Amino acid sequence: MTEQSSGAAPRIRRTHLALFVKDPFASAPWYEDVLGMKVTARGKRWVFLTFGQKHHDIALIGVDDPETATRGAVNMQHYGLEIEGDMNELRRLYRMLLDKKVPVVKTTDHKVGLGLYFEDPDGHRFEFFLETVHDDEEGQRVLGGYNAPSDPFDLQPL
The missing domain is CATH 3.10.180.10 (2,3-Dihydroxybiphenyl 1,2-Dioxygenase, domain 1)
Incomplete structure (x- = not known):
């Protein structure tokens, strides 16, 4: 072996x-x-x-059985999609979601990046994530120092 x-x-x-x-x-x-x-x-x-x-x-x-299908309390919390670009790209994506009437759940400052959470037609939650701390060791330190935060922040759509 x-x-x-x-x-x-x-x-x-x-x-x-x-x-x-x-x-x-x-x-x-x-x-x-x-x-x-x-x-x-x-x-x-x-x-x-x-x-x-x-x-x-x-x-x-x-x-x-689609007629009786429901999302249970224990389920996937979200699926994160790291985006290319900068804050303007995240703001543009926010506008796109609003224009397409996609349910936006929240915006979140994770201290290592910013998240924009939304739902698909079946209620699955997704996140567009803009990384702001690019060094992995620094990111781990920041997450640990802030206890993996999920603080709201004001994101204005473009």
């Missing part, structure tokens, strides 16, 4: 997310329109979408 296979933690290259939704075919256009994703594959009960680098980043999977 090698040292690598004897309990060493995995080295994750990237992630993808699979979400249960009431109707993946009705939800997919929202992901294309709001998040700029592209559909890469469809099945009987699922749709795969990409941000453009890999075959899929998010999978939407239809629940067995």
Whole structure:
């Protein structure tokens, strides 16, 4: 047994997310329109979408009984999407969400970055995240020093 296979933690290259939704075919256009994703594959009960680098980043999977499907109290809190750009880009995205009537949940100062939280048609929460502390060691120090804050801040849409 090698040292690598004897309990060493995995080295994750990237992630993808699979979400249960009431109707993946009705939800997919929202992901294309709001998040700029592209559909890469469809099945009987699922749709795969990409941000453009890999075959899929998010999978939407239809629940067995859409009529009775509800989101439980224990569920995914949010899925963060780090954005390219600066504060004006975050403000522009805020305006885009408002214009598309996307439910905006909150804006948050995490001391290492700023977050803009919103919901998809099934109530899944997403975050556009603008990183403001770019050094990882400094980011860990800041998060620890502030106890991983989630303070509201005033973000004005462009």
